[in-house]
Amino acid sequence: MLVWEKAPAKINLSLDVLYKRPDGYHEVEMVMTMVDLADRLEMHELTRDTIILSSQAGYIPLDEKNLAFQAAKLIKEHYGVEKGVYIHLDKKIPVAAGLAGGSSDAAATLRGLNRLWKLGASQEELMKLGARLGSDIPFCIAGGTAVARGRGEQLTRISAPPQCWVVLAKPPINVSTSDVYGRLRAAEIPKHPDTDAVLEAIRNGDFQSLCGSLGNVLEDVTLSLYPEVERLKDVMLKLGAEGVLMSGSGPTVFGLVAKQKKAERIYNGLRGFCKEVYAVRMLV
Missing domain, CATH: 3.30.230.10 (Ribosomal Protein S5; domain 2)
Structure with a gap:
């Protein structure tokens, strides 16, 4: 079998x-x-x-x-x-x-x-x-x-988030999750993500509010170690992604995009910036 x-x-x-x-x-x-x-x-x-x-x-x-x-x-x-x-x-x-x-x-x-x-x-x-x-x-x-x-x-x-395209880009570095968490000072985090706002955006099916509520406290740690991750975020935003965030401990950055044509443009623009780029859908 x-x-x-x-x-x-x-x-x-x-x-x-x-x-x-x-x-x-x-x-x-x-x-x-x-x-x-x-x-x-x-x-x-x-x-x-x-x-x-x-x-x-x-x-x-x-x-x-x-x-x-x-x-x-x-x-x-x-x-x-x-x-x-x-x-x-x-x-x-x-x-x-x-x-x-x-x-x-x-x-x-x-x-x-x-x-x-x-x-x-x-x-x-x-x-x-x-x-x-x-x-x-x-x-x-x-x-x-x-x-x-x-x-x-x-x-x-x-419930599932509003359906959209997700453009993923991973720079040519590997990040250790345990290393990032080990460097995090939980008691000194200057600003916490607004989890309630993310949940409300998902409940309401509000794509723009979701994009505006994304947050990840590990970003500051990873970005301080690997400035190329921050550059990748900037490039993705300049190319027009509506919401951009690092996933997990990184280094992959994702962009949420409402329209397929824009997702394809961002995908093509990022291909010149790093090799591992994917344009995919959210699973519902």
């Missing part, structure tokens, strides 16, 4: 850090949604009790450093599965980009192996399992649009 799963990228429409918790994590409040840029995973069962991961991408680890591999190992151990699996990962989402590519791959692995091995696990059970590996994985399992709190694993589903 062969199963396949799509692993879409996520973007943060709002990312706020409230304080640093006693357990070392940061208490966050984020509005996240998914876009139609996705990896694809194919899985088939092996009689030998082993995990084999392959990919056409030569720049990702194919062992226990890979979150998809870790997810396969975890679900096998948790449910006592003594069979093996071969997983092929067709990688499209840029790595270390603030788009939760690795987390989405892990989520797709958990969903796919649940089906392949007929484990009967509920979505909630898979989300709890995924939270052991990473804070974004529960959201990536559930999909859609959500407010994430706690360390990112406490989710409240909300």
Whole structure:
């Protein structure tokens, strides 16, 4: 039996850090949604009790450093599965980009192996399992649009944002999420994003208000380390994107665009600025 799963990228429409918790994590409040840029995973069962991961991408680890591999190992151990699996990962989402590519791959692995091995696990059970590996994985399992709190694993589903085009651009640098959070001084954040305004814009289907409410407290940290991210934001705004923000800890910058022709113009304009550029739709 062969199963396949799509692993879409996520973007943060709002990312706020409230304080640093006693357990070392940061208490966050984020509005996240998914876009139609996705990896694809194919899985088939092996009689030998082993995990084999392959990919056409030569720049990702194919062992226990890979979150998809870790997810396969975890679900096998948790449910006592003594069979093996071969997983092929067709990688499209840029790595270390603030788009939760690795987390989405892990989520797709958990969903796919649940089906392949007929484990009967509920979505909630898979989300709890995924939270052991990473804070974004529960959201990536559930999909859609959500407010994430706690360390990112406490989710409240909300309606989809107004449909629009999303232009994504990743400069040729990789950013460490743990490094960015490590440099963040939560008690000294000068201005917090207006999460309520983002939620109200989504409720009202108000695209312009949504564009005007975007915010990410990690931007100041990443922009101070990588000025090219700020330059990329400026270029995207000058090209006419209605709302521009860095996603996650970066370095990917996204622009929300109402019209397809403008999205195509911005896409073409950015192609001269950096190599990894995508024009996609929000997933509803």
